[in-house]
Amino acid sequence: MDSWKSRWGVGQWAAYFENQALPVMRRSKLLMTQLESREGEMLAPRDLSDIVLQDPLLCLCLLREAERRKSHRLDHETTTALGAIMQLGVDEFRTLLHSSPEVDENNQGLLEVEMHACFAAQIASVWAGGRMDLNPEEVAVAALLASTGDLLLWVYADEIPLKARDELLSGRAQRSAQAQTQSCGFTFKQLTQQCAEHWKLPALLLQLLRGSESLRAQLTRTCSNAARHVLEESETSTLALAVDLVDASKLVPNVSLEWLADGLVMLPEERRAGLLEAAHNQLAAPP
Numbered sequence: 001m002d003s004w005k006s007r008w009g010v011g012q013w014a015a016y017f018e019n020q021a022l023p024v025m026r027r028s029k030l031l032m033t034q035l036e037s038r039e040g041e042m043l044a045p046r047d048l049s050d051i052v053l054q055d056p057l058l059c060l061c062l063l064r065e066a067e068r069r070k071s072h073r074l075d076h077e078t079t080t081a082l083g084a085i086m087q088l089g090v091d092e093f094r095t096l097l098h099s100s101p102e103v104d105e106n107n108q109g110l111l112e113v114e115m116h117a118c119f120a121a122q123i124a125s126v127w128a129g130g131r132m133d134l135n136p137e138e139v140a141v142a143a144l145l146a147s148t149g150d151l152l153l154w155v156y157a158d159e160i161p162l163k164a165r166d167e168l169l170s171g172r173a174q175r176s177a178q179a180q181t182q183s184c185g186f187t188f189k190q191l192t193q194q195c196a197e198h199w200k201l202p203a204l205l206l207q208l209l210r211g212s213e214s215l216r217a218q219l220t221r222t223c224s225n226a227a228r229h230v231l232e233e234s235e236t237s238t239l240a241l242a243v244d245l246v247d248a249s250k251l252v253p254n255v256s257l258e259w260l261a262d263g264l265v266m267l268p269e270e271r272r273a274g275l276l277e278a279a280h281n282q283l284a285a286p287p
Contacts, residue, residue, distance in 0.1 A: 004168070005157065006159075006184075007091055007099075008184065009063045009185060009187075010186040010190050010191050010194050011194060013152075013153075013157075013191055013194075013197070014191060014194035014195050014198050015023075016153050016156075017156070017195060018195075018198055020156065021100065021101055022057050022058075022060060022061040022064070022100065022101075022246070023057055023100060023101040023102055023103045023104050023155060024055055024058040024097060024102060024103065024154075025054075025058065025102070025106075025114065025198045026062065026101045026102045026103065026105060027054070027055075027101070027249070028051055028054070028058050028097060029097060029213070029246035030053075031051045031054075032051060032097055032098070034248070035047055035048075035051070037096075038141055042222070043065050043068060043090050045082055045085045045090060046082060047084055047087055047106075047147065048079070048081075048083040048085050048090065048093055049082040049137070049214070050096075051166050052081035053081055053085075053118075053121055053125075053137070053141070053144060054252040055114075055118075056114060056117040056144045056145060056147070057102070057103065058112070058146060058197075059081055059141060059144055059145060060094065060104055060145060060151075060201075061070070061096065061100060062081060062084045062088070062096065063078060063081075063084050063145075063199070063202070064086045064111070064199045064202055065084075065088060065096055066078045066083075066084035066088050066165065066203075067089065067199060067200045067201075068185040069087070071258065072089065077200065077202060077203065078202075079135070079138045079141065079204070080137040080138055080140075080141055080202075080286055081134065081141060082137060083139065086154040091212065100230070102163050103155070104155075107154060107155075107158065109154045109158060109161055109162065110151065110154035110155060110158070110164070112231075113147050113150045113151050113154060114151065114275065115231065116147065116224075116228055116231060116244045117143070117144050117145070117146070117147050117151070118144065118229065119227040119231065119265075119266055120143040120144065120146065120223050120224045120226075120228075121140040121141070121143045121144035121223075122140075122263075122265055123139040123143070123169075123227055123263050123264060123265075124136070124142070124143040124144075124220060124223040124228055125137065125139070125225040126160065126262075126263035127219060127223060127251075127252050127260065127263055128131075128140065128216075128219060129256050130252045130259065130260075130263075131215075131219070131251065131252040131253065133216070138202060138204055138216075139204065139216055139219060139220055139223075140206045141204075141205070142202060142204040142208055142216075142217075142220045142221050143203050143224055143227075145196070145201060145222045146192065146200075146205065146208060146220065146222075146224050146274050147188070148191075148192040148196065148201075149188035149189065149191030149193075149194075149195065150188045150192075150193050151189075152191070152195070153188065153191070160183055160184045161183075161188070161235040161247065163184075164176070164179040164180045164182075164183040164184070164187060164188075165179070167179035167183055168173070169272060175190035189209060192209055193206065193210070193279075196209060200279060204216055204217065206218065208220050208221060212240075215251055218247075219248070219251045219252070220249055222247045222251065222282060223248075225240070225244050226241060226244040226245070226264065227266075229241035230264055230266055231266070233236075233268070233271075238271055238274055238275055239259070239278055239280065241275055242275055242278035242279040242281075242282055243282065245257050245260050245261065245276075246279055246282050246283055248260050248281075249283070257276055257279045257280060257283070261275060261276060261279075284287040
């Protein structure tokens with residue numbers, strides 16, 4: 001990273017990212033090639049949206065491109081991957097994906113953030129469906145893009161998240177937000193919000209970033225927390241995950257804790273029993 005960029009504020013970074021060609025995961029191109037070989041020209045937009053929901057940078061690229069090309073006659077926002085594909089057209093989407101650069105798969109920090117985002121989106125899709133949400137994919141997209149700032153910095157300026165990680169591990173900062181501010185003068189959440197506003201990303205994502213207490217924003221936040229606590233794999237993270245399950249049970253009525261745990265597809269089986277016991281104990285505890 002050029003030394004003068006280290007003095008940039010959050011607005012300058014957001015403006016810089018606006019003009020960058022966003023990379024996509026290599027697996028997205030492989031999945032697309034396999035789909036093309038199997039289906040030929042009969043590609044279904046729903047199959048394409050399934051690829052997008054496994055790649056946060058591709059989703060960001062797609063929504064950004066759809067917003068750029070949106071007709072002035074369209075007064076509604078594009079809130080889902082499927083909607084963006086329908087707006088852009090299948091052929092345009094194929095061109096966008098195949099022409100995009102690929103993520104550096106040696107960038108471990110980026111891969112960790114990407115895995116968390118995809119897992120959060122998977123949980124959101126299941127749990128939002130369980131509460132009969134009118135459009136579960138909107139919740140999944142908000143969860144997928146909630147770490148946009150982190151992803152972009154790992155791609156274009158990995159010195160910043162590496163420095164933030166060092167601040168945290170060294171004990172010079174006690175929390176991630178503090179470590180980020182000490183590293184670059186802003187939090188990665190603030191950068192995500194700036195990018196979301198610049199690129200007119202879905203309103204639910206902005207509600208989430210602004211701390212909205214709407215049920216959908218709360219659910220998205222809970223899904224993101226749950227994904228992080230599953231991936232951390234520690235005793236304290238299991239207790240935190242039990243809190244997430246209890247929180248989710250209040251947002252997704254008429255389902256069991258066991259059903260909610262089934263939505264945690266990356267949860268190791270050996271953690272499941274302890275997690276459910278801790279969650280049931282919390283529910284039974286007096287307020």
